[in-house]
Amino acid sequence: MKKPDVKIVLLGDMNVGKTSLLHRYMERRFQETVSTVGGAFYLKQWRSYNISIWDTAGREQFHGLGSMYCRGATAIILTYDVNHLQSLVELEDRFLSLTDTASTDCLFAIVGNKIDLTDEGDAEGGAEGLKEQGKALSGRARASRRVRLDDAVALYKKILKYRMLDEKEVPAAEEMCFETSAKTGYNVDHVFETLFDMVVPIILRQRAEGPSQTVDITNYKPVKRTQSRCCD
C-alpha cells in the first residue's frame, strides 16, 4: 500500500453525514449507509501526493477512539447537520478536545451538511441556484434554517482561540466554513479539494524539514530478550 503523505480526519456527531460525504466524494454517489463502527479510511491521490482520509464513528460509545484517529492529522473536517443546532454545539463540547493530538499546524474546516433538507437547499441548480434563491427568498427561507453559517464562523474563531492560533496566520473563517449536501453533491468536491490544495504546501514543508519523527514499525525486529533478573 502507498504510504500516505498526510492525514485528514472527519469528525462529528452520529448521523450528520460524514460517511455519506466521503462516499459522495470518493465514489461519486449517494447511497444508504450504516452507522460507522470504529473508523475507516480512504486513500486519495491528489496530484503526486497520497492523502489518507479517515471517517470516524460519531456514536458516543466510540468517542474514546477519536483522539487516536486525530493523532498527527494535518486537517480536520468538523461536520454538523444544518438542521440540528445540537450537532454544531457537540463539535465544541465533545469533539474539539479530541483534536489535541493533531499536528500543531492542523487546518480546520467546518462543514454543515444536509443543506438539501432546508428550504434553501430545495432549489435545483447547484451553487448558483442557491445564491439566486437566497436573493429571491429573503426572510422566510432563512428563518427556517436551524443553523446559520455565521454560527459555524463563530465556532471556527473559538477553535483558533482553543488552539492558540493567530487569526492572521491561518485561513480565514469564511474560507473554511462550508455548507454541503452529500445527497445532491452540492459543494462536496469544493470542500475536499480546497483542503487538498491547502495541505500540499504542508507536505512540501514537512519534506523539506526531513524525515518525520514517527517510528516505522514495518522493519521492526524484536530484540532478543535476555532472561530477566528482576525476580532473582
Ligand SMILES: Nc1nc2c(ncn2[C@@H]2O[C@H](COP(=O)(O)OP(=O)(O)OP(=O)(O)O)[C@@H](O)[C@H]2O)c(=O)[nH]1
Ligand atoms: N437528505 C440528506 N440526507 C443525508 C445527507 N447526508 C447523509 N444523509 C443521511 O443521513 C443519515 C446518516 O448519514 P451517515 O453518512 O451514515 O452519517 P455519519 O455521520 O457517518 O454517522 P455515524 O457513522 O453514525 O457517525 C443516512 O440516512 C444518510 O442517508 C444529505 O446531505 N442529505
Ligand SMILES: [Mg+2]
Ligand atoms: Mg459514518
